[in-house]
Amino acid sequence: MLSRPHTSELSPMYNAHWSDDDDTYTVIPSGYRLPTPLNTIHHNWMDPNNHQNSLLQHYMKHVLPIQFSHAEGSIDIIVWTLIHSSNTAREAACLLADLHLRSTTQSGSIGYNTPEDRDVYRHAQRAMKPVTEGDAFASLCMVSYLRFSGGQWRWQAFLDGACRFSLALLEGKHTSPASALMSCTESMRFIIKTSMWFDVLASATQIRRPMFEVLHSLYDPSGIALVDGRPELSMMDVMGCDTNIVIALAEIAGLAYWKEARSRTGSLSVPELVRRGQRIEAILNNTNVNNHSHGAETEKSRRRRLTSDVFRSSALVYLHSVLSGDHPLCPEILYNVTETIKCLGRTEDVGTARHVVRSVVFSICVCGCLTDDPAFRGYFLQLLQELQMETVGNCALVCDLMRRVWTSREGGTPVDWRVVMREILLV
Structure with a gap:
């Protein structure tokens, strides 16, 4: 019997607090205190009206911890600065907060409603072609908005805008993308990494x-960049996923595209497909997996480690679906679906297990689509259904699409889960 999916509560609400005795802080419109180094841009900050101020408070306390649950503690100051120095970022954050407020008054689940008739959405459309960090952050917020509300395809224009903005910096005047990432501002680094992550899963x-x-040039698959202790190049502190696993996911997506293109032209070489797949599998197999917690690690680092383990095992499911086809009885697929469930099971004794489940909708979807085991299917469905009841998200849509895959496969014909899932962003 599978253990019951997680029932832990939401993460503690964001609460920015600095000592009132410290004179080096400046009070800004909403009452949060920011360090002195930020005072240099104080004159550029917006003074939101009361309604916006209320929405921004709600965003910081309730939405940001859901939107970027694995990010470092400095994310609060990064985001607070962006939404007070950019109209576009502030409006997008308000839109997200409003969505979350409406969801909490409708039993935790809302249907998708196109917000095109809203002035704030028209303003946020500027984020499709970002020219500032604030615009780029607004793009990512709009991706989250459309994902949380179940919007399909519409998020792609916003994601493309954030990606183009980020790539322009990485491919600019610096000697290499890695040096660009290491030398840019902390907020820009966060935007680049988040855009990169969304792009890989899309x-x-x-x-x-x-x-x-x-x-390929940002990260060394051998892990040298991480061994050298360069947190600027790590994805773990942004999305809770080991950098090498992100590389592997990108490589698998590229391999799937290569296979489909070669299959269409009748030029697919199966031996070459296998060779490429083995190189990716080696990256995943060489990535450390720690099944036990370390006494010195924090709650956040434990969540990241567990999340990364789930991504690693589900990436192997994804890889073998590309290599062998979408066959649930393929030994490698069956084994790694089981491993993914074991990884999810290891989070059940963690008070913040919901953080892990919320982060791995992609993993649950891939494994759910590629299993015919009724107990496994029920487990994945219950995880997503409980998560949907807790907060906004596209979990209900993912459940429906998984069921569509299962129904289509009842006749014995393999179903490409990516075709069925093509219209949604699984993050």
């Missing part, structure tokens, strides 16, 4: 190459 369902082909 490429998986859309069967395309990731826009961030610079991943």
